Amino acid sequence: MINSIFEAILQILSHPPSRREHGYDAVVLLALLVNYRKYEVTGLLSGQSLSFFLFRQYKDKEEEHQSGFFSALTNMVGSMFIADAHEKISVQTNEAILLALYEAVHLNRNFITVLAQSHPEMGLVTTPVSPAPTTPVTPLGTTPPSSDDLMVEFIVTHMMKEFPMDLYIRCIQVVHKLLCYQKKCRVRLHYTWRELWSALINLLKFLMSNETVLLAKHNIFTLALMIVNLFNMFITYGDTFLPTPSSYDELYYEIIRMHQSFDNLYSMVLRLSTNAGQWKEAASKVTHALVNIRAIINHFNPKIESYAAVNHISQLSEEQVLEVVRANYDTLTLKLQDGLDQYERYSEQHKEAAFFKELVRSISTNVRRNLAFHTLSQEVLLKEFSTIS
Secondary structure: OOOHHHHHHHHHHHHHHHHHHHHHHHHHHHHHHOOOOOOOOOOOOOHHHHHHHHHHHHHOOOOOOOOOOOHHHHHHHHHHOOOHHHHHOHHHHHHHHHHHHHHHHHHHHHHHHHHHHHHHHHHEOOOOOOOOOOOOOOOOOOOOOOOOHHHHHHHHHOOOOOOOOOHHHHHHHHHHHHHHHHHHHHHOOOOOOHHHHHHHHHHHHHHHHHHHHOOOOHHHHHHHHHHHHHHHHHHHHHHHHHHHHHHHHHHHHHHHHHHHHHHHHHHHHHHOOOOOOOOHOOOOEEEEOOOOHHHHHHHHHHHHEEEEEOOOOOOOOOOHHHHHHHHHHOOOOOOOOOOOOOOOOOOOOOHHHHHHHHHHHHHHHHHHHHHHHHHHHHHHHHHHHHOOO
16 A cells, blocks of 8 residues: 555656646645654554655666656745745745655655755766765756755854754754765865855854853854864865865965954853853863864964064965965874764654644645645546556
8 A cells, every 4th residue: 555655656746747737736645644643653654664665766767767756846845936926835835845855855865965966056076985876866956056055044144133043053963964975975066165164153253242142042052062063074074075175275264364253262162161150061162172273273373474574564365374374284283083074863853743743733734724625526536546557
């Protein structure tokens, strides 16, 4: 029964004519089936069932017409946001499609491969250390922004008093997992990484400038530690996934250029880590994580000042600073930090489980409310059923 249902849904979504006519309803059905008693071992349909069919469908379809489940589903999601203004439907009315996309991404072991290698309008260089990973049909389709662009946009547009801490942590986790994959598989994206570095530093500045208000509600040091460790990831392993050697130079330039922000962060966490307050341990972890960033700043800043004094230059250009950096790598000493490329696998926690249960109830209610039985012709249905093999 399960096999028949999934085969039928996948066939509808993979066939353009049937997808145009029945695609939305098929996705709604898929979302409801996957979430039916999903947290019970004896549920009618487990996530493993969907996972199995997604893997098999991907394998069967990747060499055919490149119009499989993911392509169909993500095209439907994309159309929700790029339609003309007068045709747009609110995201809430399309929550079933978003839920189905979430389940497909969550259960698809190949998705990280696609996400890490998908970057529109940018070149991609890979240096595989093992057989190159198979790239499935890109689930992002031809959507203009990359995953990096989306994360950067979120970071810079949600710094507010009602700070969405949980979402920021998820956002940084997404970036971290992508970097871990790129490091592992030697995937080099020709991406303007400065945009991410700048966004992360601005986020640190926001946390510091709103320390009192945010600490009343959140442990900001968890997020600060994650951000600092992203920079540590670039410092320690950047040569394995940054596109060019000059990109690594630019990383150092940005750290040096924004040294005051890192100095201020160190002062803040040092102050709290030396007090006997509730944040002592959390702040202390950030203090230790800053060791290499501070080493870079303390190593290069005197040399840059000396270069400026010797050459009688009041303000160095970027290229002059980079020249100093390149000339002084050999004398820089950094500490090896363990565990930077390790991450906690995502799982639906209790909090999210409650959210998904409520979401499914909402979808079910909308389906019942909007289902027009009078439009269902018995003759047409019987004719369609008769052709099912």
